[in-house]
Amino acid sequence: MRKAVEGLIAQHGLAGKMHEADEMFRQLCGIEAIGLFALHTCINHSCDSNCEAQTYCYSTAALDVVALRTIVAGEEITISYIDKKLPVFQRRARLRRHYLFDCHCGKCLSEM
Numbered sequence: 555m556r557k558a559v560e561g562l563i564a565q566h567g568l569a570g571k572m573h574e575a576d577e578m579f580r581q582l583c584g585i586e587a588i589g590l591f592a593l594h595t596c597i598n599h600s601c602d603s604n605c606e607a608q609t610y611c612y613s614t615a616a617l618d619v620v621a622l623r624t625i626v627a628g629e630e631i632t633i634s635y636i637d638k639k640l641p642v643f644q645r646r647a648r649l650r651r652h653y654l655f656d657c658h659c660g661k662c663l664s665e666m
Contacts, residue, residue: 594619599653600632601645602661607633632659642666 594607594617605619625631636648642665649657 594633597631597633599635599649599655599657600659600661601634601636601638601642601657602659603632603634603638604629605631605633
């Protein structure tokens, strides 16, 4: 995947031009942005997450993971993969369809 993305960026002369590359991917794929972030992929989902992937920084190509509340020692860091404001059945359906798992977080269990 990385080589394919790098190839497209090089083919269109967009190396070092993050804004232009994002616009190209937006037009080609119909998505807002694309990125591969190794650490971010290790963070599990919760509909009652304690963190969020908040900022994509064009100059450093970094994604910030920011705490939404105090995280106690030993607590798992989680983010929400979907819109947390959706009703429980819609959240669970999207997670099943797009991420291939059933959510059993405390928020889902308490709303069912």
